[in-house]
Amino acid sequence: EVQLVESGGGLVQPGRSLRLSCAASGFTFDDYAMHWVRQAPGKGLEWVSGISWNSGSIAYADSVKGRFTISRDNAKNCLYLEMNSLGAEDTALYYCAKEVTVTVFDGAFDIWGQGTTLTVSS
């Protein structure tokens, strides 16, 4: 079964850091670009960051550029999101998502995890 399982969310104070992880299974992880998408409570979807299959291409939303770092470990079938200088605006459910087509980096996500919740509050 193709599966993505996020972890690492929680309650953190403003200004602190946190790392999210996404464990992939059921598909050839290193064939696909991966992304993080978040959804604030009661709000719409916001694309956060994406990384190509070989980490050669990386992109960030302006809202997180300079604070968040995406990475992947293809040997461990894992995607990560290192988040620094967190603020209340980062409070959201964070999903990892897989591109639908091998090796491309064009933003269509066919598999999503169930998400991990980040709450930034003092």
Place this chain on the structure above:
Amino acid sequence: SYELTQPPSVSVSPGQTARITCSGDALPKQYAHWYQQKPGQAPVLMIYKDSERPSGIPERFSGSSSGTIVTLTISGVQAEDEADYYCQSADSSGSYWVFGGGTKLTVL
């Protein structure tokens, strides 16, 4: 920054056709994708590359593109189609992606 614009809500009776639009300046250059999200669930890809339907998605879902507007069409709407729908695409240079604000489809 780049934005995609969707109507906040669309209402339709069962069996009718629902059309949800998404407008953006870069849509003539970039593919659009559509997602369905039901409460408490992760999004589901319904249409990609403007009009491609992933396996397992019912044929009543289709997508089209015309200039700066892309459209998700749901023919013969069923009660189970009630959900939020989001379009997604990239900026003109393909540097980043954005989602539309979402459209709540209500089946009357």
